[in-house]
Amino acid sequence: MTPQAPTPAYRRLSVEERRGQLLEAALSLFAHRAPEDVSLDDVAEAAGVSRPLVYRYFPGGKQQLYEAALRSAADELRTCFDEPHEGPLLPRLSRAVDRYLAFVDQHDTGFSALLQGGSVVETSRTTAIVDGVRRAAAEHILSHLGVPEPGPRLRMTIRMWITAVEAASLIWLDEEKQPPLDELRDWLVEQFMAVLEVTSRRDAQTEALVRALAMDL
Amino acid sequence: MTPQAPTPAYRRLSVEERRGQLLEAALSLFAHRAPEDVSLDDVAEAAGVSRPLVYRYFPGGKQQLYEAALRSAADELRTCFDEPHEGPLLPRLSRAVDRYLAFVDQHDTGFSALLQGGSVVETSRTTAIVDGVRRAAAEHILSHLGVPEPGPRLRMTIRMWITAVEAASLIWLDEEKQPPLDELRDWLVEQFMAVLEVTSRRDAQTEALVRALAMDL
Numbered sequence: 001m002t003p004q005a006p007t008p009a010y011r012r013l014s015v016e017e018r019r020g021q022l023l024e025a026a027l028s029l030f031a032h033r034a035p036e037d038v039s040l041d042d043v044a045e046a047a048g049v050s051r052p053l054v055y056r057y058f059p060g061g062k063q064q065l066y067e068a069a070l071r072s073a074a075d076e077l078r079t080c081f082d083e084p085h086e087g088p089l090l091p092r093l094s095r096a097v098d099r100y101l102a103f104v105d106q107h108d109t110g111f112s113a114l115l116q117g118g119s120v121v122e123t124s125r126t127t128a129i130v131d132g133v134r135r136a137a138a139e140h141i142l143s144h145l146g147v148p149e150p151g152p153r154l155r156m157t158i159r160m161w162i163t164a165v166e167a168a169s170l171i172w173l174d175e176e177k178q179p180p181l182d183e184l185r186d187w188l189v190e191q192f193m194a195v196l197e198v199t200s201r202r203d204a205q206t207e208a209l210v211r212a213l214a215m216d217l
Numbered sequence: 218m219t220p221q222a223p224t225p226a227y228r229r230l231s232v233e234e235r236r237g238q239l240l241e242a243a244l245s246l247f248a249h250r251a252p253e254d255v256s257l258d259d260v261a262e263a264a265g266v267s268r269p270l271v272y273r274y275f276p277g278g279k280q281q282l283y284e285a286a287l288r289s290a291a292d293e294l295r296t297c298f299d300e301p302h303e304g305p306l307l308p309r310l311s312r313a314v315d316r317y318l319a320f321v322d323q324h325d326t327g328f329s330a331l332l333q334g335g336s337v338v339e340t341s342r343t344t345a346i347v348d349g350v351r352r353a354a355a356e357h358i359l360s361h362l363g364v365p366e367p368g369p370r371l372r373m374t375i376r377m378w379i380t381a382v383e384a385a386s387l388i389w390l391d392e393e394k395q396p397p398l399d400e401l402r403d404w405l406v407e408q409f410m411a412v413l414e415v416t417s418r419r420d421a422q423t424e425a426l427v428r429a430l431a432m433d434l
Binding site: 116122127152153155156159160161162163164166167168171172175178179183187190191194195197198199201202 | 333339344369370372373376377378379380381383384385388389392395396400404407408411412414415416418419
């Protein structure tokens with residue numbers, strides 16, 4: 001028997017299906033290589049289609065494909081934060097951090113390339129997409145904490161912790177994913193409590209929150 | 218009397234003096250405007266020289282001038298970390314953070330533009346300069362802590378705190394420099410102690426360090 005030809009990719013797909021298929025191929029490449037190491041030929045090959053077909057769907061070429069893949073990854077990452085508003089708070093945070101770290105694990109090279117900056121495909125648009133995810137993470141946390149009008153100190157604490165989590169993710173990828181995911185997750189959640197406690201010494205709103213969290217456990 | 222003409226800038230300067238003068242003019246512009254809002258004409262005007270003269274010193278134009286200004290700012294920032302290795306540790310950290318925040322205060326717009334990413338002048342070289350400063354900060358802290366062979370958990374904790382400090386600086390600039398610098402400084406130093414304590418629960422090296430810090434106070 002001859003090796004199987006990439007015919008499945010040439011079956012009739014709707015525009016949306018085809019677009020989704022190309023995006024998926026692009027995302028899997030961008031997840032594990034730096035953007036400069038992915039060519040449109042690679043994407044065409046991974047999707048089992050011709051290069052002109054890729055251009056038909058993404059006339060802006062690699063930059064457009066990268067941004068579309070990034071948007072799709074950002075949507076996926078946002079779903080990591082989805083967590084029912086029930087049960088004790090810290091386990092909710094712990095589950096969300098667990099899903100986030102699994103996402104980082106699955107998109108390792110692309111995640112590093114994107115967040116380390118200075119990449120050829122980085123633009124104000126890609127920065128805006130990443131910032132959107134950071135903001136979504138902060139809003140999720142605040143909504144779970146049940147603080148309708150968070151003051152500047154509480155907001156700053158949460159945004160600092162989110163940045164520290166990002167830094168930890170990059171170091172973790174750099175250090176061959178050590179410590180193990182579950183240990184890193186617990187450590188990050190403990191840091192969340194610790195920085196909230198520090199802020200509670202100078203902010204009444206955070207103090208009330210820390211008291212509530214202690215009773216919640 | 219007629220307004221003073223910009224003659225002082227045209228006096229005979231050595232190559233190094235002239236270069237320094239142009240860099241200083243560029244730095245003062247890049248400190249308070251986004252890079253895309255600074256033109257070579259602006260730099261020439263601020264230095265009181267002609268545009269061709271700027272090009273003679275920086276044939277690579279704005280990008281080269283920006284990178285040179287960034288290098289000079291990075292050197293200045295590194296001097297903020299210089300602190301004698303004597304006396305209790307936390308006050309040393311507090312003084313270094315104080316100088317760092319004063320630097321952020323003085324270079325506000327440029328600092329934000331640089332670190333928020335997606336800027337037109339951002340390249341792998343500018344990213345490397347910024348990363349060099351981050352690494353220098355981590356090495357300074359480790360040398361003051363007197364840990365000759367820091368393990369991965371201690372290193373990660375310190376790098377996460379440095380990133381959190383950076384995030385706090387950006388938020389601080391965004392929020393019209395509130396809370397006041399000295400309050401932000403104390404809060405950041407308290408967070409440093411808090412995250413070290415969290416790490417000490419899972420790392421013997423950090424535990425010994427936290428014990429030593431407690432006796433040092």
